[in-house]
Amino acid sequence: MTEHRPHVLFSFGTLMDERVQTALFGQAVPSYPAALVGYTTRPLPITDEAVIATSGLDVHLSLERKYGAEVKGAVLHLTDDDLAAADAYEVDDYVRRRVLLSSGQTAWAYLDAKPLRPAARIVIVGDSIAYGRCDPQGGWAGRLAAAHIAANEVEHRLFNLAIPGSTLTDVSEQTPALLAPRLPDTLLVAAGINDSALERHDGPVQLEASLASLAATALRHNARLVVAGPTWVDEARTHDYEGLCFTQARALSLRESLQAWCDEHHIDYLDMWEPLRDNAELLVDGLHPTPEGHQALYRHLDAIAR
Incomplete structure (x- = not known):
């Protein structure tokens, strides 16, 4: 039986890595390329040892608003359990919010936890x-x-x-x-x-x-x-x-x-x-x-x- 995957998440960083997906979700998840208009990225230092161990990186990316820019990434299809695992993986610097992709599709994305910091x-x-x-x-x-x-x-x-x-x-x-x-x-x-x-x-x-x-x-x-x-x-x-x-x-x-x-x-x-x-x-x-x-x-x- 095909597993129902009700959630769509736009990833622009480590969640696109199949090794990270396997560590978090038990397997690589269905995905396809996507883009988010009006954003650019900036580096975010990570201090959580568990997150560093999973991703292999101590610097991740964070989104910042920039008119005319575009961030390329991937849309991941996640189950309820997958989404909960992704929430637990993301450090306190991120929060999950709705965004509108360049395709017109809405998706979850992890944004800066301080809502006015990335604003333009x-x-x-x-x-x-x-x-x-x-x-x-x-x-x-x-x-x-x-x-x-x-x-x-x-x-x-x-x-x-x-x-x-x-x-x-x-x-x-x-x-x-x-x-x-x-x-x-x-x-x-x-x-x-x-x-x-x-x-x-x-x-x-x-x-x-x-x-x-x-x-x-x-x-x-x-x-x-x-x-x-x-x-x-x-x-x-x-x-x-x-x-x-x-x-x-x-x-x-x-x-x-x-x-x-x-x-x-x-x-x-x-x-x-x-x-x-x-x-x-x-x-x-x-x-x-x-x-x-x-x-x-x-x-x-x-x-x-x-």
């Missing part, structure tokens, strides 16, 4: 906090833009398209029309706090539908979806914003829901809660960060994502 062209969509309200320097996103572009003036771009007052539903509906002219390789979504402040019975269902729509939009552009969680809310100082009610309980529920969805769907999640937690002086009105609050958020984001 970043689009940010979100709400007033992502927009940088209350900060003349453009908030955490403005600081990220300055550092990102300074690192490579020729190839790096960051487009902050956040709109104050936006819900995650708004963002999911507006984003598809915004991406094509900006050629993004990374879509950073920082929204949801306004959704949590709304009284609606279909909240969890709508949240998942919006995230699924954003994931599909990103994949069509071969962009990596990165979801930023909510920041801490000082509910003692928040007030009614045109019918929106912001509380810590609702914000924490949103945080939990976003992280659970991202974990389930192999999407990058950036937890933004801790930098402002219990630091009421870093919030203007209990919700929007001060310039110092945005600086704290940027430093945190830089450490966990770049």
Whole structure:
């Protein structure tokens, strides 16, 4: 009986080696040549002795975004057990994410575990906090833009398209029309706090539908979806914003829901809660960060994502 192989994995490194496949999967697996557009590779030193013993190499490859480039590799057909073995083999510097191959086929690939480190062209969509309200320097996103572009003036771009007052539903509906002219390789979504402040019975269902729509939009552009969680809310100082009610309980529920969805769907999640937690002086009105609050958020984001 033919073994069912439900998973497609794009390999550009040691997993193409039949010796590695035999060590991990018990045999060489079905494969064929493939290519991934919009990427190049860079060396990644390996210190895990077990991985070095299996591959025979102490330097592997990692993917990096580069407009117009192409990485040639192979598509491997894997079973559930094979995929689990591949996950165990890859060191903590990698995470498994969906990519769009040059053939139009989607596949798993192991990408840099820090989602903004390999990025070149970043689009940010979100709400007033992502927009940088209350900060003349453009908030955490403005600081990220300055550092990102300074690192490579020729190839790096960051487009902050956040709109104050936006819900995650708004963002999911507006984003598809915004991406094509900006050629993004990374879509950073920082929204949801306004959704949590709304009284609606279909909240969890709508949240998942919006995230699924954003994931599909990103994949069509071969962009990596990165979801930023909510920041801490000082509910003692928040007030009614045109019918929106912001509380810590609702914000924490949103945080939990976003992280659970991202974990389930192999999407990058950036937890933004801790930098402002219990630091009421870093919030203007209990919700929007001060310039110092945005600086704290940027430093945190830089450490966990770049």
